[in-house]
Each structure stands twice: as C-alpha cells, then as structure tokens.
Amino acid sequence: xxxxxxxxxxxxxxxxxxxxxxxxxxxxxxxxxxxxxxxxxxxxxxxxxxxxxxxxxxxxxxxxxxxxxxxxxxxxxxxxxxxxxxxxxxxxxxxxxxxxxxxxxxxxxxxxxxxxxxxxxxxxxxxxxxxxxxxxxxxxxxxxxxxxxxxxxxxxxxxxxxxxxxxxxxxxxxxxxxxxxxxxxxxxxxxxxxxxxxxxxxxxxxxxxxxxxxxxxxxxxxxxxxxxxxxxxxxxxxxxxxxxxxxxxxxxxxxxxxxxxxxxxxxxxxxxxxxxxxxxxxxxxxxxxxxxxxxxxxxxxxxxxxxxxxxxxxxxxxxxxxxx
Amino acid sequence: xxxxxxxxxxxxxxxxxxxxxxxxxxxxxxxxxxxxxxxxxxxxxxxxxxxxxxxxxxxxxxxxxxxxxxxxxxxxxxxxxxxxxxxxxxxxxxxxxxxxxxxxxxxxxxxxxxxxxxxxxxxxxxxxxxxxxxxxxxxxxxxxxxxxxxxxxxxxxxxxxxxxxxxxxxxxxxxxxxxxxxxxxxxxxxxxxxxxxxxxxxxxxxxxxxxxxxxxxxxxxxxxxxxxxxxxxxxxxxxxxxxxxxxxxxxxxxxxxxxxxxxxxxxxxxxxxxxxxxxxxxxxxxxxxxxxxxxxxxxxxxxxxxxxxxxxxxxxxxxxxxxx
Numbered sequence: 001x002x003x004x005x006x007x008x009x010x011x012x013x014x015x016x017x018x019x020x021x022x023x024x025x026x027x028x029x030x031x032x033x034x035x036x037x038x039x040x041x042x043x044x045x046x047x048x049x050x051x052x053x054x055x056x057x058x059x060x061x062x063x064x065x066x067x068x069x070x071x072x073x074x075x076x077x078x079x080x081x082x083x084x085x086x087x088x089x090x091x092x093x094x095x096x097x098x099x100x101x102x103x104x105x106x107x108x109x110x111x112x113x114x115x116x117x118x119x120x121x122x123x124x125x126x127x128x129x130x131x132x133x134x135x136x137x138x139x140x141x142x143x144x145x146x147x148x149x150x151x152x153x154x155x156x157x158x159x160x161x162x163x164x165x166x167x168x169x170x171x172x173x174x175x176x177x178x179x180x181x182x183x184x185x186x187x188x189x190x191x192x193x194x195x196x197x198x199x200x201x202x203x204x205x206x207x208x209x210x211x212x213x214x215x216x217x218x219x220x221x222x223x224x225x226x227x228x229x230x231x232x233x234x235x236x237x238x239x240x241x242x243x244x245x246x247x248x249x250x251x252x253x254x255x256x257x258x259x260x261x262x263x264x265x266x267x268x269x270x271x272x273x274x275x276x277x278x279x280x281x282x283x284x285x286x287x288x289x290x291x292x293x294x295x296x297x298x299x300x301x302x303x304x305x306x307x308x309x310x311x312x313x314x315x316x317x318x319x320x321x322x323x324x
Numbered sequence: 325x326x327x328x329x330x331x332x333x334x335x336x337x338x339x340x341x342x343x344x345x346x347x348x349x350x351x352x353x354x355x356x357x358x359x360x361x362x363x364x365x366x367x368x369x370x371x372x373x374x375x376x377x378x379x380x381x382x383x384x385x386x387x388x389x390x391x392x393x394x395x396x397x398x399x400x401x402x403x404x405x406x407x408x409x410x411x412x413x414x415x416x417x418x419x420x421x422x423x424x425x426x427x428x429x430x431x432x433x434x435x436x437x438x439x440x441x442x443x444x445x446x447x448x449x450x451x452x453x454x455x456x457x458x459x460x461x462x463x464x465x466x467x468x469x470x471x472x473x474x475x476x477x478x479x480x481x482x483x484x485x486x487x488x489x490x491x492x493x494x495x496x497x498x499x500x501x502x503x504x505x506x507x508x509x510x511x512x513x514x515x516x517x518x519x520x521x522x523x524x525x526x527x528x529x530x531x532x533x534x535x536x537x538x539x540x541x542x543x544x545x546x547x548x549x550x551x552x553x554x555x556x557x558x559x560x561x562x563x564x565x566x567x568x569x570x571x572x573x574x575x576x577x578x579x580x581x582x583x584x585x586x587x588x589x590x591x592x593x594x595x596x597x598x599x600x601x602x603x604x605x606x607x608x609x610x611x612x613x614x615x616x617x618x619x620x621x622x623x624x625x626x627x628x629x630x631x632x633x634x635x636x637x638x639x640x641x642x643x644x645x646x647x648x
Contacts, residue, residue, distance in 0.1 A: 029353055029355070031353070031375065034377075050603045051355065051602075051603055053358075055601075055603060272641065275605050275641055276605075276639075276641060277379075278375075279374045279375055279379060279604060279605040279606075279637035280603060280604065280605060281599050281600075281603040281604060281605055282603075313603035317596065317599055317600060317644070317648060318645075318648070320641070320644060320645075321642075321644075321645055324641060324642070
C-alpha cells in the first residue's frame with residue numbers, strides 16, 4: 001500500500017521510541033480468553049494496554065515525547081490540554097524525567113481525573129470549558145513557562161510512541177491476520193499502521209469506532225478530515241470522542257485497511273464480556289475493539305488470528321452500572 | 325518445620341499433578357502494580373488465578389482429580405456438591421475428558437452459578453439447601469451413576485492440584501520472602517505449603533481469611549478443626565465461608581507460618597484497589613489476600629518481596645456496587 005505522506009514518522013522512529021521508553025513503560029502481556037474466541041469465531045489475542053503504566057497506552061507516546069526533548073528544553077517542562085488519559089500520562093512521564101507538567105483542564109472536568117493528574121505530580125491550570133479557551137490557555141501557559149506543548153495525538157513523537165504497541169505485539173504473537181485498534185484522534189492507529197505495514201504488510205490494520213462518532217470512517221471515505229455529525233458525548237466510549245488530526249489523518253488514509261463502526265449496545269455488551277470472562281478491567285473505549293469483532297463487515301474478512309488492543313483500563317467503577 | 329502427617333500429598337504428587345494438568349490449564353501470569361507496592365510498602369507479585377480457566381484456581385485441582393482416574397472408573401463420570409467455583413471447574417474438567425459431571429446444587433443456588441455449570445456441560449441435580457441433604461444427594465447420585473466423588477478441597481488430588489500454583493510461582497519470581505494465600509477449606513494453602521516447604525522452606529506461607537470467618541486462625545491456635553462462631557454469610561468473601569477439612573487441617577497446622585484475619589471494610593477497600601489500579605477483575609475472596617498486606621501483624625514480618633494469590637475472578641458485576 002502506498003504511503004503518500006513522506007514526512008510521517010517511520011518504522012525507524014518507532015524503533016527509536018521503543019528504545020527510549022523501554023526503561024519506563026511495561027511490555028504489556030498478551031492474554032487470551034476462550035469465551036471471546038467463541039464469540040468472535042476466531043483466535044483473539046488481547047494486547048493489554050489497560051495494564052500499561054497509568055492504565056493506558058498513552059504512557060508510551062507521552063514518555064517518548066518527554067524523553068525526546070533536549071535537556072535544556074526539557075527543564076522548562078511540558079504543557080498540554082486534556083482531561084483524559086493523556087493528561088495523566090504526561091504528568092507521569094514528566095515526573096519520571098523530573099520536569100514540571102502543566103495540564104490545562106476545563107473547570108468542568110471530573111474531580112477524579114483532576115486528582116489523578118495531581119497524584120502523578122502534574123500542575124493543573126483551569127480554563128473555561130471551550131476548545132478555544134483550552135487552546136488559548138495552553139499557549140499562554142507555554143509562553144509563560146517556556147514549556148514544550150505535547151498534544152495528545154496530533155504529534156509525530158506521540159504517533160511513534162504509540163506505534164511501539166505493534167512492535168511488541170508482532171514479537172509476541174506470530175502470524176496475525178489483523179490488528180483491531182480503537183480510533184479517537186488516531187495517534188494509536190497511525191503508529192500501529194506505520195509499524196505493521198513496514199514489518200508485516202500482509203497484516204490488516206482495522207480501526208474501530210462508535211457509530212455515534214464515526215468521523216474516522218467518514219474521513220477515510222471522503223478523503224478529508226470530517227468533524228462529528230452529532231454530540232460526541234452521546235457515546236460511552238469517552239476516549240474516542242475526538243476527531244482525526246493533520247498528522248494522523250494522512251497515515252490513516254494511506255495505511256489503514258478498514259474502519260468498522262459499532263453501535264452503543266454492542267460496546268456495552270463487549271465491556272461486560274471482557275470484564276466477566278477475560279477478568280480484565282477496561283474502559284468503554286477499549287470495548288469498542290472487541291465490539292468490532294461482532295460486526296458483519298468485519299466477519300466477512302474471515303480473519304482467523306486477530307490482535308485487539310485493549311487501549312485502557314481507567315474505568316470509574318462507581319459509574320459501571322450505568323455502562324453495562 | 326516438621327510435618328507430622330506422613331500420609332499427606334508430597335512434592336512428587338504436586339509435580340505429577342503439574343504434568344497431568346499442563347495440557348489443559350493456563351500457566352497464569354504474574355503481574356505487578358506500582359500502587360499496590362506503595363500501599364503495601366513492599367514488592368508485590370500477583371499470581372493471577374483469576375485469569376485461570378473457569379476464572380479460578382479450582383480448575384487445577386479438578387483437572388488433576390479428573391485425569392487421575394483410570395479409564396474405566398472415569399467413564400462413569402464424577403460427582404460433587406458445590407454451588408461455587410469447584411462445581412464449574414469439575415464440569416469443565418470432565419468435559420475436557422469427555423465424561424459426565426454430576427453437580428449437586430441446593431435449590432437456592434444463584435441462577436448465574438447454575439447456568440455457569442450448565443454452560444460447561446455439567447448435569448445439575450437439585451437438593452434441599454442443607455449440608456445433610458447435599459451430602460445425601462451426592463452419595464445417592466454417586467451410587468446410581470457409579471461416578472467418583474470429587475470433594476471441593478478435602479481430597480489429596482485436589483490439594484496436589486492446587487499446589488501447582490506454587491510450583492509455577494517459584495519459577496516465575498525468584499527470592500520471594502512470603503506467599504499470601506486466602507483460606508477457605510484449605511486445599512489451596514495446603515498444596516502451596518507442601519510445595520514451598522519442600523522446595524524453598526525459607527519462604528513463609530501466610531494464610532488470609534476474613535475476621536468474620538476466622539475458623540482457620542482459631543483451628544491453628546487450638547490444634548483442632550474449629551467451626552464458625554457466627555453466620556458464615558456475614559462476609560462478602562463467599563469463597564472462604566467453608567471450614568478446614570480432615571485432609572487440609574494437619575498440613576496447615578504443620579506447615580503454614582501464620583494466618584492473618586482481615587475486617588470486611590479492608591476487604592472492600594482491597595477489592596476496589598485491585599480493580600481500579602491493577603485493572604484486574606477479582607472476586608471478594610481474592611481481595612482478602614491483598615487486604616492482609618495492610619494488617620499490622622503482617623507488616624511486622626517486614627517482608628520485602630511477597631507473592632499474593634489472586635485466587636479467582638468470578639465476580640457478579642451487577643452486585644459490584646454492593647461490594648465496594
């Protein structure tokens with residue numbers, strides 16, 4: 001498959017990221033579950049990024065970005081706007097390097113997410129809950145502190161860091177037919193696609209996203225970045241509510257083989273399946289990849305050995321009854 | 325430490341069990357969690373029997389018992405009375421061997437447990453919910469079918485099977501100071517103690533049980549099998565509500581180094597800790613081992629590297645809010 005964006009990260013960037021982050025992050029295990037195999041009618045290998053540091057794959061990209069900085073630049077710290085796993089991951093990675101992490105969070109962010117960032121040593125900067133205010137506050141904090149902005153996904157260091165998931169998985173499970181990857185901003189699937197198509201191009205890379213926020217599937221069809229049609233908060237998969245970015249979209253357009261969209265009922269069913277049968281705590285975004293296995297379009301591929309990235313495990317247990 | 329019961333299973337029985345069950349059960353992973361290390365102020369290694377077949381260590385003993393039978397005896401099947409993990413494990417193991425499993429269950433057993441046994445191919449026999457009726461029905465079914473009774477814990481084949489947990493763990497993590505094991509009927513801790521004291525006698529074997537069903541701690545002190553003082557259903561750790569048996573007690577008396585009892589509030593806290601931070605689904609009985617790490621008596625040992633057996637993951641998700 002041709003890759004038209006010659007400026008995109010390469011397999012060498014991913015290998016460099018793997019060496020850079022190896023002292024800090026987990027080589028996450030790959031687990032199997034007989035019941036999930038039965039449901040999918042295939043051999044399913046679960047790449048457990050829910051067991052990653054900070055409970056999500058975001059630790060990889062954040063660590064790669066933080067440790068890519070030169071010493072002098074790094075000393076001023078890093079800055080991002082996020083209320084999700086990237087915020088925790090950046091705070092955690094910055095602490096590993098001993099530099100400050102400035103996290104811009106909307107005033108309406110859940111207290112539990114704010115506390116998680118504080119627990120990892122991040123410095124929280126409040127802002128009004130609009131994208132404009134988040135970006136403006138982020139720029140202001142960066143200007144005031146001299147900190148380097150590390151975006152959650154639309155960044156080559158992040159893409160390369162997330163690509164290390166595939167580097168590991170290909171070494172852990174030989175002869176996969178496909179890898180299923182949940183798609184939010186696209187940093188994870190872009191990194192995985194670059195890695196897979198460089199090393200084992202026969203393996204299909206399949207995106208999975210909620211029907212209610214199907215911007216990636218529509219972007220891939222239309223050939224340009226599409227925004228959400230409806231309210232992104234309508235899906236329980238809160239990690240996948242973002243749209244693709246300028247750096248992630250071209251890679252996805254050129255290297256991803258298919259994007260499957262799944263209804264909410266199936267995401268809920270998959271969340272229950274993984275927790276009840278695989279005994280793993282995952283967040284709803286991770287259930288989206290499992291839900292895709294049950295999609296007719298996906299089944300038509302006839303894959304026999306499939307890797308699925310369980311991207312995160314940061315589930316609010318007290319909210320679980322409303323998610324099942 | 326002297327072992328006075330010369331008829332108890334030996335390390336050779338455990339090695340034989342390991343060879344016998346190896347084609348069927350998982351070599352479960354050992355995982356770590358930084359947050360649990362922080363709470364325990366020690367390096368904690370989680371032996372994930374919640375990721376075992378049928379979601380609990382019981383698959384080991386049941387498989388060992390089922391595959392210990394001669395072909396002619398096995399053909400008549402196996403019989404037990406249980407409404408818990410042993411019932412599922414025996415049904416599952418019997419199916420692996422292609423023989424019938426007769427499971428005597430009280431009429432008030434939860435539908436979800438009944439269905440789990442049926443799903444694994446077990447034949448359910450109803451009985452009145454008294455111990456007398458359970459035993460009588462079990463004997464009757466065994467007489468009618470010619471099936472072999474396989475008790476849930478007070479059986480040398482079961483003890484040897486559960487001992488394989490330690491055989492694996494000692495190979496996976498060198499230089500442990502102690503292994504913490506939840507205690508119900510005592511099959512698991514007896515098997516583990518036999519294995520540890522034969523191979524690495526310097527490693528302490530510590531039992532953990534709910535304060536509300538502290539029969540094992542009292543039995544160890546008094547030198548004879550004690551029954552429950554109160555209502556065993558008062559603890560959320562439903563897998564630990566049984567008392568020790570004739571086969572398990574002498575081993576525990578002679579080989580177990582300490583038994584720690586933990587209050588319900590700490591079991592609930594540990595359940596939340598493991599699910600929220602280690603991202604593993606466990607049942608309340610498995611949380612008892614984690615809760616023990618926070619006990620003053622346990623801390624006084626000063627262990628630096630501790631293995632904890634997460635014995636099972638068969639949690640009713642819909643009941644979770646009442647358990648946290």
